[in-house]
Structure formats: structure tokens, C-alpha cells
Amino acid sequence: MKNTKTPEATDSLDDFQRECVDLFMNAASSLSLPRSVGEIYGLLFSTEEPLSLDDVMARLKSSRGLTHERLRWLRIIGAVRKVSVPGRRKEHFTAETSLRRIAEGYIRDRIEPHLANGQNRLINLEGMVGAVPERESFQRGRINQVMNWHKFLTRALPAIKAIPGKF
Amino acid sequence: MKNTKTPEATDSLDDFQRECVDLFMNAASSLSLPRSVGEIYGLLFSTEEPLSLDDVMARLKSSRGLTHERLRWLRIIGAVRKVSVPGRRKEHFTAETSLRRIAEGYIRDRIEPHLANGQNRLINLEGMVGAVPERESFQRGRINQVMNWHKFLTRALPAIKAIPGKF
């Protein structure tokens, strides 16, 4: 008879893990992220030992493709780290618990690119001002407004790194 | 022959408006909000005079129900203000241009409720610690971590109101 089970660690979740999975699933959807992102993060957050892709897949009963996709996203953002487990060939993953680092990654990958793009669009907008002369001053005012936002955000975002304290 | 057009103001957008609509539509979807939210905000942002629900509907060629729904959402968040236009019966709307106020509204309505809820869940989580004795210290560490996040966020969010400057 062949052994079809993983060597250690059960496939089912304990209460603590179930509750964490649920907690982060909710958090994810209230940030408008896919539920499965929160689900996976919650599992890793509540599990002491690093898990492989197959471990995660088995415990959350989701597909290989999806699990892979979400783990990759979490890794890019910096919410999950790849760790090598001695004696095992598979890649293993563990949760990053520094909110600061996660926020930095999220900002870097999801917000800053849009800010940079917005810069170009602003320049573009300026070329359209004054097609109707009586609206020119209103339109210039609006562009100014957006430039202020832009300036504020490009200053405020890096400031997060400078906030003291552990979080 | 009956007059089926609105008394003043054309139904079509000028270049400046079109560009703003597009700009905010993109911004909305990169914040994972419905595109139509950005579309409506962009129109109001780029239009000097307040617009009625029917004005918005006509110019964006979208349905009554949707336009109503989105305008209400924008109003609740505080990104759009209701203004009364003398001599007109309909309600009219105009864009709030203070990023600070918009952010405050968004935080108040979409983030703080989840934080409050998270508080309860944390208490709940604490009851589950130690079902397996050897995991107890790990689990306590995690709960501590989340409590730190919570503490940080409940301090950081109100701090936004205190940031000096116009934005």
C-alpha cells in the first residue's frame, strides 16, 4: 500500500488557524483584494513551520494554479517570504509579519506605478486647457489641485518608512 | 415640436472633461473601486457648474439607477457635495476637491468599521490559544503582533486629520 499522505503535519486546520484564515479573508475583501489572498496569508500567518505550495493547496483545498498565482503575488508584495527547509527539495513559504514591510511592498508595486503614470497624464491635461477661454481659469485651478495631491502623495508615501516604532 | 433637450449646457464633454473622466476612471480601478465611481467623480471634478442626476446621466450615457447609486456612494464618502441651485428644483452635485476630506470620509466609512470589528475577533482568537500546548507561545506571539498592528492603525488614522498643509 502506497503512502499518499504528507510525511508530517496534518492537512486539517486547528481552531486557531481557521480563525486566522477567516480573519484575513475578511480583511482582504474589505481591502478589495481576492479572498484567496487573505486565505493563504492567514494560513501562513497562523502556522509556525513553513509550508510548501502543495501543503497550502491541500489545507485550503484549492487548485494548484490559483495557489501558485496567489503565493507569487504575496511574495512580490513582500507579505510572504520564500524559505529553504533543509532536507526538502520543495520551496517553502512563511508569512512576513512586519506591517511596515508589507505596506512598503504594496505601495511600491501597486501605488507608485500609478503615481508615475498620473504625472504624464497631468502634462497631457495641461495641453487641453483654454479651448474655451472662459473656462481657462477654472481648469487651471483644477490642474493645480491635482498637482498638489500628487506632490503630497509622493512625499507622504516614503514617509511611512520613516515612522518610528515596531509594527 | 417639443423641446427634449436640457435648457443649457451641452450633453457632450469637452477635451478637458473627457481627459479628467478617463484619469479618474483609471484611478478608481487601480484602487479597486467601480470604474463608474471614477467616471462620475471625474465629470464633476472637471465641470464648473453643479450638475443634476439627469445631467450626469445624459453626459456619461449611463442608466438612472447606476448614476443614482454611485452619486449616493460618493456623497456618503464625502467626495461629492449636494448643492442647491437657485431657481432649480432638482438636486445638484459638485466635486469635493480636498483630498484630506475625501480620505477622512473613506477611512470613516470603509476602514474604521472593520477595525472595530477586528477588535472583537482578536478577543475571540485569544480563547483558542493553547489547544495544543507546544504551539501556545507561537500563537501568543502572533496575537501580540496583530494587536500591535491594531494599535498602530487606530493611532495613525486619526493622525491624517492633523497633517498640516492644503491637499
Next chain:
DNA sequence: TCTAACGTTCGATTCTTCTTGAACACATTT
């Protein structure tokens, strides 16, 4: 080199969310 284990990609399917349009409710004017 061959084989087996593992990681990655992608078309098809399922599920959510957005959007529409028409019905309803409420207020204002005649």
C-alpha cells in the same frame, strides 16, 4: 541521458459584481 518531482502557464468554467430599465414612492404644481 533518463526519470521523477516540482513549478508555471493558460483555456475553459464558475461565480461575483456591475449595469440596466422599468416599477414604485414621494413631492410639487395646477
Next chain:
DNA sequence: AAATGTGTTCAAGAAGAATCGAACGTTAGA
């Protein structure tokens, strides 16, 4: 009160996003 203008709600259809699973690549060890 009737008629008209206006605001709100909701069931059903359309569009889009999340998910699955099988096929394909890649790497490690025999």
C-alpha cells in the same frame, strides 16, 4: 385630487474576475 417632475429601489441580464485542472517546462538526482 390629478398630473407631472423627481428620487429610489430592485429583479434580471451583461460583463468581468476568480478559480480549476490539465498540459507544458524546468530542475535535481540516479
